[in-house]
Amino acid sequence: MAGSTEAEPRPMRADARRNRQRILDAAAATFAAEGIGVPVDVVAERAGVGIGTLYRHFPTKEALFEAIVVDRIDSMLARATAPNEGDDAAEHFFSFLTTMASEVSTKHDLTDALAQAGFDLKARCAEKFDQLRAAIDTLRQRAVDQGSVRGDVGTDEVLSLVVGVCVGSGKSGAACPAERLVGVVCDGLRVRS
Amino acid sequence: MAGSTEAEPRPMRADARRNRQRILDAAAATFAAEGIGVPVDVVAERAGVGIGTLYRHFPTKEALFEAIVVDRIDSMLARATAPNEGDDAAEHFFSFLTTMASEVSTKHDLTDALAQAGFDLKARCAEKFDQLRAAIDTLRQRAVDQGSVRGDVGTDEVLSLVVGVCVGSGKSGAACPAERLVGVVCDGLRVRS
DNA sequence: TGACAAACGGAACCTTGGTTCCGTATAGTG
């Protein structure tokens, strides 16, 4: 009854805050390098904490994962909505896609999160993801309006292309830098001259 | 010492042959529809045999998988080396890529096999895979020589693009038919007019 | 038709990886 407004009951102990951060850092690095597959105990070990501690902060592996991915998407979102410094809308659009590709193909966890089934992050990060899609759509639309990018390929398709390319880049055979592959895709998106 | 030439000791019992085929069929269908993730007992059940039987024919899940994938690659290989009926090398090349895309994106197991890490089918199917790559390279080279396809994108890159696109098609968000995405890629491969 | 090797079925086993539980250690406070 009393104080039902729940105004931040307790501040959180110092070591707890520190550990939480350590876990987050270790997880980000580990998942980025090796993908979702890495067992949680490995993350805990690298963070220098016990598994119990990890689970105290993140009730589930997926929760930990979510915390990281949301962050990643946020930073992409920021980049997508940044003001266009140059003038060419198409180049701006393509440049964003390229940056996104190198981001995604560098962070293995993102690749997994976006491409791999089995995790329904999609459900949890839906908001963020939709925002990102919307932002990209704006970029694309501008480029289309300007007349240099074909209008018959939607944002969802563009996303599929970029994400797919990142996956294809990382795994299949030898090294093909994602940026290069995205270059081909972008050329495919240009209006034929 | 005696008879060390190993000239096919025994013919294999009738029911065994039948069961082997059933397993192969069930596995092909199941893996195609649901990917590598499906547990072996499910396959056994759908084939109408016990797990023991399945393991008698295929000593390991990977072996079973390999049997199927090799077959799939073979059929793609056949298509890749089929004589060019039309005349336009570029169209022939693109048409093959499109067919390959629809094949791969339809057969979930192929997607998994080609894109997903964790299975080293690559090691086992290396031969077949190399043959396929070589065949595709021939198609590509012809198209390049003809002057309608850019020469600065290698076969490995093309493969990464196509495979990536298939993965991106299946998973990320709503349905984007792989063929359509490959279309964009092909446009990106055309020499700018 | 009887005998035997080959094949079958599926319970049991093992490993891997996520999650829980609880006794111990410690930051924060009077």
Next chain:
DNA sequence: CACTATACGGAACCAAGGTTCCGTTTGTCA
């Protein structure tokens, strides 16, 4: 400095899925 709520560590637990084992069944051949 003592006391308590908070946090910690990691052993133990549980589920999933691949693989093995062995008693039973069944083709095949004389």
